[in-house]
Amino acid sequence: MNISGNTIFIPGATSGIGLALAEQFHAAGNTVIVGGRRTDRLEKIAAEQPEFGTVQIDTTDPGSITRAADEVIAKYPDLNVVIAMAGIMKVEDWHHPGSFLESAEAVVTTNVLGPIRLIAAFVEHLAEQPASTIVTVSSGLAFTPLQATPSYNASKAAIHMLSESIRLQLADTSIRIMELVPPSVRTALLPGQEDSDFAMPLDEFVSEVMTLVRTQPDAHEIQVEGVKFLRYAERNGNYGEVIETLNSADPHGN
Structure with a gap:
């Protein structure tokens, strides 16, 4: 994925990592469309940051995804990147x-069915572009579990394997699959996470992500340094130790 010159749709970008990425991708020279469920947040973004396109989308609702996809493609026919951020x-x-x-059912609907439906809604359009990218969002918890969030861990493991699988299937198209693998980041994903000493500051995370996209445009996974202790715990032979450290140090995760 090139760092600039794209038209990017980010469902789930009205706050947190999604909005921060939207801002950074726009600053890097991309056209960015922000999607979200809450119209009040979209209206606030449109008023304060008119450089963004805004589209209402509820990724738990198949009809909403279809309507949003039709709207985005009609308004932005050069769309070539979709970042499935909502979770x-x-x-x-x-x-x-x-x-x-x-x-648990809500987590699976949002985190697994949402990205599947998004990809289904955009894949044919993206395949018609000379070069396009689908960015999925998993988590370090796809590889090392946080005991407090079983369904979230499982949903992100599913996204990892979905990413691996559709990358193989779509290898004969112009679409590339890039998996973003966050650690715990200071956002409002869980109560108290914004102030967690264990979580990575949002601006540092997004800055490192942008550097990785710039320097590793063909990477299958975007992994900041802070997630690698989770991502490679089993391979490194310290899986049990990492599980113990993770679950004793922080009630949050990402």
Whole structure:
């Protein structure tokens, strides 16, 4: 993926990592369209940052995804990058099914079905572009689990394997698959995470991501240094130790 000259749609970019990436990609010389569920946030972004396009989209709703895709493609026919940023994280206690089942289903709907439906909505258009990229967003927790968030961990493991698999299938097209693998980042993904000493500052994370995209445009995975202890724990032979450290040091994750 080239660092500039793209037309990029980022569903889930009204706050946190998504909005920070939108700002940095625009500064790098890209046309950026921000997508989000909440119209009040979209209106605020449109008023304060008119350089962005804005599109309402609820990635839990198949009809909303279809409508948003039609709108984006019609307004921005040069669209060549989709970043499937939208995601949620929920703390769950699996001792009590009544306390976690509804939130677990919401996590899977948002974090797994959402990206699948987004890719389905855009893949034919992207295949018609000379060079295009689908950016999926997994997590270090796809590789080393945080005990408090089982469904989130599983959803991100699914995104990792989805990314690996569709990269193979789409190798005969112009579409490239790039997987962003965040560590814990100071965002509002979980209550208190914005102030967590364990989490990586948002500006540092996004700055490192942009450097990696610039210097490794053909990378399959974008891994900041802070996520590698999770990403490679099993390969490095210290999986149990990393699990213990992760789960004793921080109730959050990303």
